[in-house]
Amino acid sequence: MELIKQPWPWYIGGPLIGLTVPALLILGNKHFGISANLRHACAICFPAGIPFFNYNYKKEVWNLVFVLGILIGGIIASSFLVSNTPIQVNQNLLNNLAAYGITDYSSMNPPDIYNWEYLFSIRGIIMMIGGGFLVGFGTRYAGGCTSGHSIMGLSTLQWPSLVATICFMIGGIMMSNLLLPLILSL
Amino acid sequence: MDNTDFEIRSLDTMCVNESRLEHKWYHNIKYLIVGILFGIVFVKSEVVSWFRIQEMFRFESFHMYGVIGSAVFVAAISVWLIKRFNIKTIYGEPITFSTKKFNKGQIYGGLIFGLGWGLTGACPGPLFAQIGMGATVVITVLLSAVAGTWVYGKYRERLPH
Numbered sequence: 169m170e171l172i173k174q175p176w177p178w179y180i181g182g183p184l185i186g187l188t189v190p191a192l193l194i195l196g197n198k199h200f201g202i203s204a205n206l207r208h209a210c211a212i213c214f215p216a217g218i219p220f221f222n223y224n225y226k227k228e229v230w231n232l233v234f235v236l237g238i239l240i241g242g243i244i245a246s247s248f249l250v251s252n253t254p255i256q257v258n259q260n261l262l263n264n265l266a267a268y269g270i271t272d273y274s275s276m277n278p279p280d281i282y283n284w285e286y287l288f289s290i291r292g293i294i295m296m297i298g299g300g301f302l303v304g305f306g307t308r309y310a311g312g313c314t315s316g317h318s319i320m321g322l323s324t325l326q327w328p329s330l331v332a333t334i335c336f337m338i339g340g341i342m343m344s345n346l347l348l349p350l351i352l353s354l
Numbered sequence: 355m356d357n358t359d360f361e362i363r364s365l366d367t368m369c370v371n372e373s374r375l376e377h378k379w380y381h382n383i384k385y386l387i388v389g390i391l392f393g394i395v396f397v398k399s400e401v402v403s404w405f406r407i408q409e410m411f412r413f414e415s416f417h418m419y420g421v422i423g424s425a426v427f428v429a430a431i432s433v434w435l436i437k438r439f440n441i442k443t444i445y446g447e448p449i450t451f452s453t454k455k456f457n458k459g460q461i462y463g464g465l466i467f468g469l470g471w472g473l474t475g476a477c478p479g480p481l482f483a484q485i486g487m488g489a490t491v492v493i494t495v496l497l498s499a500v501a502g503t504w505v506y507g508k509y510r511e512r513l514p515h
Contacts, residue, residue, distance in 0.1 A: 178399065178416070181401065182427075200429075237388065246486065257403075276402060276405070278404055300497070304503040309513065310463030310466075314422070323430035335467075341411050
């Protein structure tokens with residue numbers, strides 16, 4: 169049990185994530201792709217006569233159930249399966265973030281950012297509302313996210329997914345190294 | 355515009371991908387269970403961590419590259435085995451794969467998503483896990499992502515693909 173409570177190394181977590189692909193295929197010929205759920209949410213709640221949201225979403229309900237599972241998994245893991253040790257990440261990163269007032273490493277996500285008060289600051293609005301918008305807009309424009317392109321697409325050897333994955337990385341590298349420091353100094 | 359939409363099976367008039375079986379609602383429970391296990395792995399391997407994502411994009415740790423790389427490796431071997439041995443679903447139906455066609459959206463959209471990933475430290479999967487972990491403020495990130503998807507759908511025809 170103590171072993172489970174420790175953070176899992178990449179060579180345990182990665183292969184288990186990879187096994188999701190054959191699990192979904194064998195359970196019902198379902199293709200791993202999480203961002204499609206954002207589209208299903210639009211199709212269900214406010215299709216507004218837009219052709220892109222006009223499809224039989226009832227056939228995609230399995231995917232909504234799947235992400236509900238991820239949410240429940242988050243509850244279970246954080247309630248029963250974590251030890252309360254601070255996250256171990258590169259000291260350079262921590263030094264760098266400390267300069268922007270992010271000094272609390274007690275949780276996997278910085279409590280200095282992940283709180284409701286922060287949302288009502290300029291930085292919080294950019295990071296959460298702006299960032300969320302970019303995630304939703306970008307994944308659909310790209311036709312998939314890390315699961316659909318980087319894992320499902322790459323594992324079925326589709327070169328458009330490699331292009332998408334490289335672009336995900338370029339965007340992320342630009343944000344973390346160039347833009348995020350500017351946003352955090354606002 | 356070309357049909358670049360390879361995701362929604364019900365749009366596929368050929369219906370080659372579609373299960374012909376009518377399933378009762380409880381058949382979805384198996385996806386719930388896979389989702390729960392997947393969510394636990396997400397948290398335990400720290401894929402849901404904003405810190406870990408920053409580390410990755412700043413090339414300060416191998417962890418995330420190891421996670422994604424080994425996930426792709428295991429998935430690719432599994433897919434190869436499924437194809438090689440013609441493995442069927444538990445309902446005895448053939449497993450099919452769709453081909454993704456290239457379009458410029460993968461570049462523009464990819465860059466846009468990358469920026470969002472670096473900012474929020476979360477791709478769509480971890481968003482759900484983070485909410486489950488008690489970071490309720492992430493609900494706003496999720497709602498904003500749904501709004502982003504809606505805006506894309508609304509202006510899709512006018513965007514370069």
